[in-house]
Amino acid sequence: MAQPDIIDESGDKYKYGFITDIEADTAPAGLNADIIRLISQKKEEPEWLLEWRLKAFEFWQTMSEPHWAKLAYDKIDYQALHYYSAPKQKVAPKSLQEVDKSLLETYDKLGIPLKEQEALAGVVAVDAVFDSVSVATTYRAKLAEKGIIFCSISEAIKNHPDLVKKYLGSVVPYTDNFFACLNSAVFTDGSFVYIPKGVKSPMELSTYFRINAKNTGQFERTLIVAEDDSYVSYLEGCTAPQRDENQLHAAIVEIVVMNNAEVKYSTVQNWYPGDKDGKGGVYNFVTKRAACRGANSKISWTQVETGSAVTWKYPSCVLQGDNSVGEFYSVAITNNRQQADTGTKMIHIGKNTTSKIISKGISAGFSNQTYRGLVKVTPQADNARNYSQCDSLLIGANCGSHTVPYVENRNRNAVLEHEATTSKISDEQLFYCKQRGISEEEAVSLIVNGFCKDVMQHLPMEFAIEAAKLINISLEGSVG
Amino acid sequence: MNTPLLEIEDLCAEVCGKQIIKDFNLTINEGEVHAIMGPNGAGKSTLSYVLCGKPGYAVTSGSVRFKGKDLLAMSVEERAREGVFLIMQYPVEIPGVPTTTFLKHAVNAVRKHQGLPELDTMEFLKMVREEGRLLGIDNEMLKRPINVGFSGGEKKRMETLEMSILKPDFAILDEADSGLDIDALKVVAEGVNRLRDGKRSMLVITHYQRLLNYIVPDFVHVFADGHIVRSGNKDLALELEQNGYAEFVKEK
Amino acid sequence: MTNLVPNIAYDYAELAKVSGIELPTPKTEAWKYTRLRDLLDCPYTLCTPSSATGPELPLKADVIHISNGRLVSALPQVAGAEITVIDHVEEKTHHPFAQMNALYLTQGLQITIRRKLSRPLVLNYHMSPNGENGFYHWRNIINCEKDSSAAIIEQFTYEGEVKSCYLANLVNDINIQAGASLQHYKYQNEAFKANHVALHEITIAADGKYESFCLQKGANIARNETEISLNGEGAEAVVNAAYMMNGWATLDTTTNVYHYQPHTKSSQLVKGVVGGTAKGVFQGRIHIAPNAVCTSGTQLHKAMVLSDDAEIDVKPELEIFADDVKCSHGAASGEIDKEQLFYMRSRGIGEEEAKTLLIDAYVTDVINHITDSSVREWFKSLI
Structure with missing residues (x-):
């Protein structure tokens, strides 16, 4: 039987590759202190934030782009990018009805039924970020009743400056890394979530990110603060239109989790991956980190990564509070010429902290994928526990799959376990399915979804269905 | 009655460049149950894989016609959809794929091929649960990933369940009794016997006569050195039980 | 070879620098966990010759004594092998310590194995520092000819002041031809302020087999690095190791296994026990080249941490460019099993004794993989 043929036209099947035609207010290309002042001015920011941005920019100029990841991409010209682009609108929309119609159509194509949702009355609250400026936030009133703040970060800077000032950069300081530093200097929008003490969010909060304008870097910044005894589940979906140029995306997500609080953060990342020859696609350099500051706090990252030409992303957990828990569940799929270097960091600092890593990587076509993870146990983290499992599946003979876990243990009571396997879809499994009448394509999809199950089951239901579909779309044509 | 279902003529096949099936001939008519018995390592399982089209099992000459069509020209799944079913000796585990999901895909692939409407989830579950009950397969087992962590007996019961819901025209039972205790064997045999309707045919491959007490064949063939060396009725199986295969195994 | 002046204390880092060789820095990924600073801390003079020899091994063997980096006994006549002395070599790799080794070679051996x-063959390395901080560079070029088979045992010991600070830099260039097999065992028990850097570069042709085991117990910084290229179908490598340390040492086991051809196989099992302020490092990489299908590579590292200040750093790595492969790695670290300890104590065994028994059992598990029974027993006697 022939080996699955990997060369195909699947790169042209990007479902979300439409471009929305709306006038945008765009800053000139290039990056300098004046551009940063312009961004800050456009956003009517307070002085302290401008100063912070300028400090970040100054520091960024002393840094160099990291190249330790197993990623090869064309040099990024940071001076050729536009750092600000906002949809032009005369007056800020007060309700969904006032939002530009073509924008709403875009969301429909994306499958976010914004309008429907208001009618359906409160399942998910959506904050849609479109080229860096949040255009519509739904269900705010309902959330406000509970004291939950869910808005764009720009609004939060205006309306809740003390909260933003207190937590912004407290988990990911601007000195953290090159891309985080760049983001700190130029971030234009993002989401802000504040869950007060004792409040369980009555609905899942959801943000959709989308890159539209040409040559625009998207630098959104999300900040989530969960006070004592609170709970929130946050969903993030990402898409970008199909373009020949590479688009840069350097985002930051910071999460602060206090005593007995829990945050679930789920991502379905489906940025444009480039065509089958690797032309175009999003460069996705993201810093995501959660600090479990309180005792018994918990953070759970779940990600399904199918998009982007280049992914550089390590959602991390800093387990400071005693008995805090960090979890990372990841499915990453690369096809054609995609490259992904992704994983997590679990930093055990508090006593009795536990962490769990389940990573499932699927490589097809000519793609390359690396799991890179760190489990670090500091001397004071007595009784730390970690279990890591990283499985990789290879489809076709031209892809690569790599596993680079780092385990650093400085505590005698720590119990750390790491397991990893790499294999292809077994011929026996394929034969078994086909002997029962199932086609090869369907069999591969069944087996791959089965392979990912341990991760998918951690996604909220509606997200899980979308993610399962995405997996199938991503692998289309990777088999015979 | 004597409508041929499967006609194997002068079949030769090899695995890894080694010839295992040599000038094999056999015709199975509708409704007939044939047993193939032979010493271990004679290539009995190879025959079943060749008929199903397993990759790596290469036919070098000869022909196989199924319902008059060229079976060897069909892909694995086409043969399955045409009605060739194999109860495997070692069913493979597929982690994460719930049994019902797997079965639903299989049932609907076959139905689509037959021009029948696909079953919706409710209809499908009703059917699977009913058939499962007859084989002692409960709902919990149906929710587990297919074959994962199943005991030998559970795996064989699952194979039988798959057969009874896919309703193939021709079933091959490859050492269906291996790893079964007597009670499990009876359950499996009853399941198989329920499907004997005078039209469906079967090929029972076994080393021991034991299974043939429960699935009584119309014909028994002795398989050695790549082909049938002797044929008879069910009494031949008893004779083999008595005398062993020694007289059929050539000195190498 | 470049000549070094005796009795002159060389700053090793400076010597490398003027020779155009870049020693690893704290930012060098491959040396991330091993604190070279301590190794490069003191200046070294070229070892002065010594005639002291190391303890004999309790096995029937042909023995070559090497003392302070120089041969001290006549070379034995070994039926089926040819052994000659070398005093210069060329280094083909970019490994900085191997480059230093070649450039300033003290002495070495060319060993050709012609048949079984x-x-x-025992290489008994001994160090008698005589109060000086000496260094030596030793290299073996081992060629296992077609269908030959041999066992080579390396032992590293010292005598005199336990706090002697010296540096042993060793390289084994091993070429295993088609169908040949080599069993390679090593016991390292250097002085506890001494440093030991060893590189084994091994190429294996079709159906060739390499089996190794290394027990590290001594030194301040010791790195045992193995680089294997499986260059022919059917080639196979077993790279096992154990380390035990209670002081402040860094014991580093680094492996790179390259599967270049289909139907190649490798397995690694490494177990470590660290107490005091010791640090155990395991870095292992399995690399499967494109088209190297039907390969299997496994790797397992387990460590036991006995004290609050001990540390374990692990980086097991898979780098896979072919689809029809079966690869896995695992890493585990934890303290001594409390249940087992309790069970033994409940049967009247004292806590310290119970711990010793459990640690022995932990390490013996790796030693049991050694195929040669007399070597196996010898290693058991060393733990």
Whole structure:
């Protein structure tokens, strides 16, 4: 039987590759202190934030782009990018009805039924970020009743400056890394979530990110603060239109989790991956980190990564509070010429902290994928526990799959376990399915979804269905 | 009655460049149950894989016609959809794929091929649960990933369940009794016997006569050195039980 | 070879620098966990010759004594092998310590195995520092000819002041031809302020087999690095190791296994026990080249941490460019099993004794993989 043929036209099947035609207010290309002042001015920011941005920019100029990841991409010209682009609108929309119609159509194509949702009355609250400026936030009133703040970060800077000032950069300081530093200097929008003490969010909060304008870097910044005894589940979906140029995306997500609080953060990342020859696609350099500051706090990252030409992303957990828990569940799929270097960091600092890593990587076509993870146990983290499992599946003979876990243990009571396997879809499994009448394509999809199950089951239901579909779309044509 | 279902003529096949099936001939008519018995390592399982089209099992000459069509020209799944079913000796585990999901895909692939409407989830579950009950397969087992962590007996019961819901025209039972205790064997045999309707045919491959007490064949063939060396009725199986295969195994 | 002046204390880092060789820095990924600073801390003079020899091994073997980096006994006549002395080599790799080794070679051996050897060949390295901080560079070029088979045992010991600070830099260039097999065992028990850097570069042709085991117990910084290229179908490598340390040492086991051809196989099992302020490092990489299908590579590292200040750093790595492969790695670290300890104590065994028994059992598990029974027993006697 022939080996699955990997060369195909699947790169042209990007479902979300439409471009929305709306006038945008765009800053000139290039990056300098004046551009940063312009961004800050456009956003009517307070002085302290401008100063912070300028400090970040100054520091960024002393840094160099990291190249330790197993990623090869064309040099990024940071001076050729536009750092600000906002949809032009005369007056800020007060309700969904006032939002530009073509924008709403875009969301429909994306499958976010914004309008429907208001009618359906409160399942998910959506904050849609479109080229860096949040255009519509739904269900705010309902959330406000509970004291939950869910808005764009720009609004939060205006309306809740003390909260933003207190937590912004407290988990990911601007000195953290090159891309985080760049983001700190130029971030234009993002989401802000504040869950007060004792409040369980009555609905899942959801943000959709989308890159539209040409040559625009998207630098959104999300900040989530969960006070004592609170709970929130946050969903993030990402898409970008199909373009020949590479688009840069350097985002930051910071999460602060206090005593007995829990945050679930789920991502379905489906940025444009480039065509089958690797032309175009999003460069996705993201810093995501959660600090479990309180005792018994918990953070759970779940990600399904199918998009982007280049992914550089390590959602991390800093387990400071005693008995805090960090979890990372990841499915990453690369096809054609995609490259992904992704994983997590679990930093055990508090006593009795536990962490769990389940990573499932699927490589097809000519793609390359690396799991890179760190489990670090500091001397004071007595009784730390970690279990890591990283499985990789290879489809076709031209892809690569790599596993680079780092385990650093400085505590005698720590119990750390790491397991990893790499294999292809077994011929026996394929034969078994086909002997029962199932086609090869369907069999591969069944087996791959089965392979990912341990991760998918951690996604909220509606997200899980979308993610399962995405997996199938991503692998289309990777088999015979 | 004597409508041929499967006609194997002068079949030769090899695995890894080694010839295992040599000038094999056999015709199975509708409704007939044939047993193939032979010493271990004679290539009995190879025959079943060749008929199903397993990759790596290469036919070098000869022909196989199924319902008059060229079976060897069909892909694995086409043969399955045409009605060739194999109860495997070692069913493979597929982690994460719930049994019902797997079965639903299989049932609907076959139905689509037959021009029948696909079953919706409710209809499908009703059917699977009913058939499962007859084989002692409960709902919990149906929710587990297919074959994962199943005991030998559970795996064989699952194979039988798959057969009874896919309703193939021709079933091959490859050492269906291996790893079964007597009670499990009876359950499996009853399941198989329920499907004997005078039209469906079967090929029972076994080393021991034991299974043939429960699935009584119309014909028994002795398989050695790549082909049938002797044929008879069910009494031949008893004779083999008595005398062993020694007289059929050539000195190498 | 470049000549070094005796009795002059060389700053090793400076010597490398003027020779155009870049020693690893704290930012060098491959040396991330091993604190070279301590190794490069003191200046070294070229070792002065010594005639002291190391303890004999309790096995029937042909023995070559090497003392302070120089041969001290006549070379034995070994039926089926040819052994000659070398005093210069060329280094083909970019490994900085191997480059230093070649450039300033003290001495070395060319060993050609022509057929099956009847008994192991022992290389008994001994250090007698005589109060100086000496260094030596030793290299073996081992060629296992087609269908030959041999066992080579390396032992590293010292005498005199336990706090002697010296540096042993060793390289084994091993070429295993088609169908040949080599068993390679090593016991390292250097002085506890001494440093030991060893590189084994091994190429294996079709159906060739390499089996190794290394027990590290001594030194301040010791790195045992193995680089294997499986260059022919059917080639196979077993790279096992154990380390035990209670002081402040860094014991580093680094492996790179390259599967370049289909139907190649490798397995690694490494177990470590660290107490005091010791640090155990395991870095292992399995690399499967494109088209190297039907390969299997496994790797397992387990460590036991006995004290609050001990540390374990692990980086097991898979780098896979072919689809029809079966690869896995695992890493585990934890303290001594409390249940087992309790069970033994409940049967009247004292806590310290119970711990010793459990640690022995932990390490013996790796030693049991050694195929040669007399070597196996010898290693068991060393733990």
